[in-house]
Amino acid sequence: MKILYSLVAVSILFVAVSCNSKAEKKEEELKKTAVKVVPELRLSIDSSKIAAFYQAYPKLDKFQSDVLALYKKNKSTQLWLDNKGVVEFGSTLFNKYKGLDQEGLKANFPYNEKINPIFDHNIDNKLSQVDTDLMITNLYFYYVQKVSGVDEKTTKSLEWLLPRKKVNYQVFSDSIYKKATISDDKKSKMFSQYYKLRDALHQYREIEKKGGWKNIEVGEDFKSFKKGDSAVAVGQIRERLYITGDLKEDNKSNVCDSLLISAAKNYEEHHGLTPKNIILPQHIAEMNIPVSDRIKTIIANMERCRWIDPALEKGTEYIEVNIPEFRLYLIRDHQIAFVSPVVVGKAMTKTVIFSGMMNNIVFSPYWNVPTSIINKEIKPGMAKNKNYLAQKNLEWNNGAVRQLPGKNNSLGLVKFLFPNSNNIYLHDTPAKSLFERESRAFSHGCVRVGKPRELAIELLKQDPSWTPARIDKAMHAGKENWVSLKKKVPVYIGYFTAWVDRKGNLNFYKDVYQRDESLVKLLTEE
Template sequence: MRIGQARGVSGMVAAAVLALALTVGAPPASAGVTAFKQAVAENAARDDDIAAFYRARNFEPLWTGEGAEYLLRRQALIEAVQAAPSHGLPTGRYDAPQILALMRGVGNARDMGEVEVELSKIYLRFARDIQTGVLKPSRADDGIKREPPYRDRTALLAALETGDPRVTMRGLAPQTHEYARLMKAKLQLEHIAASGGWGQEVPGGALKPGASGKAVVALRNRLIAMGYLHRSAAAGYDAALQAAVQTFQEDHGMEADGVAGPSTIKEINVSARERLESVVVAMERERWLNFPEGRGDRHVLVNLTDFKARIIDHDKVTFETRSVIGHQDLDRRTPEFSDVMEVMVINPSWHVPRSIIVNEYLPLLRSNPGAAGHLRITDSRGRVVSRSNGFSQYTASNFPFAMSQPPGPRNALGVVKFLFPNKYNIYLHDTPAKNLFSREVRTYSHGCIRLGDPKDFAYALLAKQTDDPVGFFQSRLRSGVETPVPLEQPIPVHLIYRTAYTQAKGQIQYRRDVYGRDAKIWNALSAAGVVLGRGDS
């Protein structure tokens, strides 16, 4: 059977094609049924899930039968894939005109059987892409430790047998408020980009309140186009322009000082198309988190690019604190994954990871046995090792000792840590280095996440299991003894990375791609066939 090409077929015309294409040229009933089923069996055999689905139904059609329910399924599939561009999906993988051409090419029962299986393949490809993502995350960047929550493919097919297939199709995409708002932002940015963007870029340098000139006018005009400033003919850097710059800075995770310095101007000059790429990437990332069970009525959400840790209760932020994440060095970047927090440890000891021991402390100990005197060095039986014999004979491959820091005010983990056991040895914790939380870009750790307000974070968690969370925490803190406190209700933790995210009200938020991960994801999506509309600035 030859697959022709059809373009521009939609609406009532598409319905007519669907209704007619599958009834023309049908052979005598008994021979036709046998040929159809043989074709289904042969073509389905190449896909174990599809083969199992059709065997269970004795190779009866799901799409190509006669009757209103089959026509409705075909129409629902065409309508769904026609809407794929609004989701930032690679439409070439399930092109609606190609599907119509495929059906119009039916000449006999065997052709019909081939089309039957092909429609199931197209549907499953589309369903997986829109439901749990186009990409395999770890292939885009090995710091993304996520396995998308793929659904059972036979169950996806079976879901079409009952109820309205249009409702089933619409329910495939993430049903979160975030995804819906990202779709809306995508549509708006596409319109802006197609209309020429936000206008002239602002010349480089620094602009401060009181300044005037062409650069200030360009700044004013661009902020008006972005929706941060009401239309104005003012040519000076006045109070209104300063307030607009501050709001822009807040929406982009910058110090909101109202001064348009080089970093602020750089962000203002980012084109609508580049912002659109960030939104499309965010939609893909949202699909990776489309868990059947949801993310938890209460969960901890850490957006690495935003340098914030939040507690979410029923989709509302009930606690927020600044965070410090892993350094940009490849071996120190914080990975992305989800797990479950089970325990907090008050007055924690710090057991130094092997990588830090051999890469950072061993070179110091080799030249000065007394270095890092705040750390205990112990052998495999837990006995403290004397430093008097020195360590110059050891290398990274044969250093046999462990290192740790006992609880105390100068402990690297501060007064509390929060554990969600994982193979990456990542957790949330306090830190004595409080000065880092005032920085705009907070990438300083070895991978773990430091919290700006760890005690308040602990109180918020403990409030679910004690009437006096502050007193409970402080009494154990005063003991000076390392004290694990199990959480009676373990809490899901999601470490995410979003350079674009939305709010219930206000402008979309953008953050810098500190690890370069979103650039890689966009490149992978583009290679997979995702295409944006035209537009530059």
């Protein structure tokens, strides 16, 4: 009996131990499979830590005030890190930064050796979490600054006085909280020309990758190629025009035919040259400009586009003058309403890059002679000839000199005023032959208009009482007549040596004031 009780006791004990063992095992398994609750990462990034960061990384000091404001807005906690590491938006930022080359910019963050390991899992990131977050924030401001263009102080030193697009870091920083994508899909952040030039940059870099184009070889005594001429250089021209799409097919022929002449004329039209039925040495010289130089020109003009406020092109009516193109456009309701050739300032008396609001048209204007011309020309002329003023149609006017209205007046028969400190305006001219030249930099700074009558008619459509007949009469009245526009018209005088027109054609123009090289140097040295 005792043995029976003992066996029962052992059995009960075994079952108890066995059950306990299973329970413990189950509990162990539950512990293994349980999700660990990790506290949310909350780094304290206050002003003292930010100050210490800039002590260690002084090349980023220019962003300090913006960084302080941003962290203060975020309650002095991290922006880019969570429990898993860098948030997706941070990786998007880094990829955009690494893609700056696609925007014609150098990705040369001052501390590349520190920023790269943060995103490259094959390299050990030795920064603390606080410094990691701060380094990404500085990359953010660096990226925004780069894609917004060089600062306004620099553009003014480059004599660019058009209104600058303001860099609004607040708008950009808000996207951090919204976890938005740094993107230009809506194409509303930049002047629209920027995106067109960016596409052209990609196209020309592809051409460069394939070897660019060969030099067209002609002898020193070369005069021209016309239809029917045969030469090895003709085949080289054909190949050259095919590469840039001016010629749709390269049949390898060395005979100059109508298709080649037509393609050459298309090329000339988009390179600031007068299209002709023959191919001249200057046309070949233009074609021989290396693709690498064309790429630099595109990059320089992309940078200029970064400075333009996109709101400019939203206006219902405005005038734009492109100095290197020697052309004026009147834009109305987002369409080109009027085009005119213009003459701009010589290299020594450059036309200023700026804007103003046109408020008056002056028919049969006087020309108030500048003091410099009075001293250099008029006074010596008067000393030699007592009838000098009368012969030049000049008169004294309160201690100054002015030229009387008339067809020989230096301002022609009409001028268009938009008050500015540069004393620049648009006007007619008696020297009509200058508009027939390809390069038209001859003035003392003002812009001479090739079709002044037609421009006056377009601008005065605001006022039906100013008919073309009345305008003609006022232009030839010989008496100055000021007319106020019912609505002021913005005037923008710009400088673009590369421009994609509304038909999608890329145009190149001569750098008449030699501004591209210094800008490219600035962009590549930063």
